[in-house]
């Protein structure tokens with residue numbers, strides 16, 4: 001136990017598990033449900049996990065099943081979960097000595113294994129300030145818009161505005177509307193602030209730190225930040241174009257919309273699978289080729305050390321750079337005039353490989369127990385693992401064991417990838433000798 | 444052109460393309476079809492590619508659509524394609540200095556870029572001898588069994604015996620029976636010889652070479668051969684168990700069978716997706732979780748430098764070893780007391796990554812143009828890329844553009860992976876300087 005407490009990499013999963021259990025108990029209370037009844041443990045656990053892991057998968061309608069107290073509890077879990085993961089991931093990034101220019105400064109002052117408390121406190125203050133600032137601005141815009149254009153009473157508009165702002169910035173995807181934001185698919189002033197909050201927080205904290213220190217002078221940004229920004233741009237632009245192409249004529253999604261609204265919703269749904277989980281279109285009506293795009297976008301996810309899930313943009317970029325280097329017959333893989341270390345390459349591979357393994361295993365298990373359509377189960381499973389929260393609509397049909405598998409995936413996808421990646425980056429014991437090299441044929 | 448002719452890595456794809464074109468012309472001839480009519484170019488091209496690339500996907504029934512001449516032409520294409528790819532891959536393996544203990548002997552005698560003609564000739568003789576021996580034995584058993592137990596006329600039994608033997612040893616999956624070998628699902632003496640021929644040839648030539656030189660003294664085997672053998676054993680045993688578990692109660696496959704027949708067919712269908720493509724069960728009736736197992740087995744495929752397709756067993760084993768090394772926090776990834784070089788690790792990743800990219804792209808394209816079920820399109824695409832030849836039954840429903848995409852996948856999956864992997868292994872020009880190292884956060 002002592003060892004666990006002294007080792008934050010082991011402590012974080014325990015803290016998150018504790019938070020989820022506490023949330024489960026709270027959601028089970030009669031006061032949490034609108035009808036004042038006791039919620040069954042599996043449902044409560046599933047929604048507590050979905051909230052703390054900022055995922056957004058639900059089996060009951062957030063706006064009508066839960067009481068105001070219950071919705072408030074969920075929002076609190078989202079905020080604590082989001083801040084918690086951002087803080088933990090940032091500290092881990094510092095411990096592993098990656099992604100922060102600050103690291104270099106600190107390394108000169110402190111030992112590698114001990115973080116400078118002053119710098120750490122300054123980082124945490126920055127995280128809280130950014131969170132508060134973005135959430136306030138977005139909540140304000142949404143509240144005004146809900147009250148004026150959509151004629152909600154001010155109290156309702158405020159609650160919906162705050163809820164969606166917090167849910168968006170923490171990439172949680174929970175919505176108080178039963179059809180998420182589909183009712184606002186023509187409204188730029190609702191969808192764009194939500195997309196903005198999501199994109200910013202999904203960049204991850206290291207990018208914000210570089211922005212604060214160097215603004216647009218990107219040559220001074222860390223490799224991590226530049227890779228995250230470039231990857232995000234590629235995924236957003238590419239995702240929008242492919243999504244527009246595959247859904248353009250779908251009568252149940254983009255088909256009947258005017259041009260501007262098509263582009264707005266195409267963009268919105270390129271942002272969402274990257275981890276947010278709101279939907280302005282009916283995901284259940286997506287064509288199968290759109291599902292494949294979503295698989296890929298969800299699997300990759302957003303930036304490291306933020307509220308985004310997935311294997312992360314940089315992980316994907318490292319793998320892509322290795323492939324590119326091989327194809328171009330380069331000795332080193334790298335980007336922006338930097339080469340990657342061997343260890344990082346292997347860690348990126350490991351993260352992607354384990355993610356694939358978990359996703360395929362869970363897909364097989366849930367398909368076997370439900371006989372639901374494979375394409376939809378796979379969607380649900382990737383959505384859970386990458387803490388996205390999008391669904392083709394099958395969540396409420398799943399039996400308890402399937403929900404527990406999804407809950408486990410959310411937990412592992414949220415807390416597991418970060419702690420595992422950090423554990424890998426920190427290295428460890430090794431054999432005192434090396435075996436001779438020999439290489440098999442590959443391919 | 445001179446450069447192409449001097450460089451076998453560039454020559455092989457051209458030779459295969461030429462062979463496919465020639466085969467297309469032959470199959471278009473009226474004499475090739477049973478009804479004596481001209482076959483349309485797309486159908487002819489698709490089947491010529493499927494035969495030369497030893498895949499086995501078909502849109503017309505091999506036994507009834509093609510004349511005896513046409514079937515003979517297909518069998519010849521299979522044999523030339525299979526021998527060609529085995530020979531080419533073996534030579535490439537030697538050039539890249541991997542997988543053969545022989546290489547070390549040769550390296551002392553000749554320059555690295557020139558193969559010793561005597562040794563090469565000896566290798567080729569071995570390939571031909573093994574091919575002939577296995578094909579003869581299996582053809583003999585099958586012919587006898589078809590003639591006696593299944594009461595076919597001797598000429599028919601002989602043709603079916605030879606056809607299935609050649610098709611099996613070359614991992615081609617073509618069958619003269621319209622339901623493949625489903626009619627023999629209770630007959631150990633038909634299914635096991637076919638499975639035997641497939642397993643042996645799917646090990647790849649380097650394993651045969653080690654067997655010839657060292658027999659059971661596996662400590663003297665190359666790393667490549669040991670990894671192939673271990674991986675094959677894991678995939679066969681694991682595949683059989685998982686397949687039995689997922690299909691055990693399926694009324695359309697294993698469900699109604701007696702215990703022994705269940706095990707026989709479970710084993711047979713664990714062998715088939717690894718590249719062979721015969722089926723004793725109705726693949727279209729497989730449950731969705733069985734499809735996922737098949738995706739994985741087909742994607743991995745068989746051994747290098749043989750007639751098997753997929754990313755290859757060793758590629759998968761290298762990736763798995765890297766993940767294991769990371770999880771165990773080892774500095775080096777490796778197996779059997781050997782560590783892998785950095786280059787091989789990156790090549791394995793590159794092969795898997797490009798394969799995934801091609802499969803997902805083709806799946807999206809075909810899904811978009813057909814609106815067929817995603818799970819079945821994905822199955823078909825992996826089957827084509829990994830030159831497996833299994834199908835859930837949609838091949839004949841595909842429009843011409845989809846067939847051309849599949850043909851391209853078969854070609855790339857068969858010839859492309861080997862030549863690309865060799866090109867990578869042989870290395871090339873590089874920048875005269877290295878960038879400084881910097882690492883992003885991963886995961």
Ligand SMILES: [K+]
Pocket residue numbers: 054055056171172173275276277387388389
């Ligand atoms: K989410």
Ligand SMILES: [K+]
Pocket residue numbers: 497498499614615616718719720830831832
């Ligand atoms: K095949």
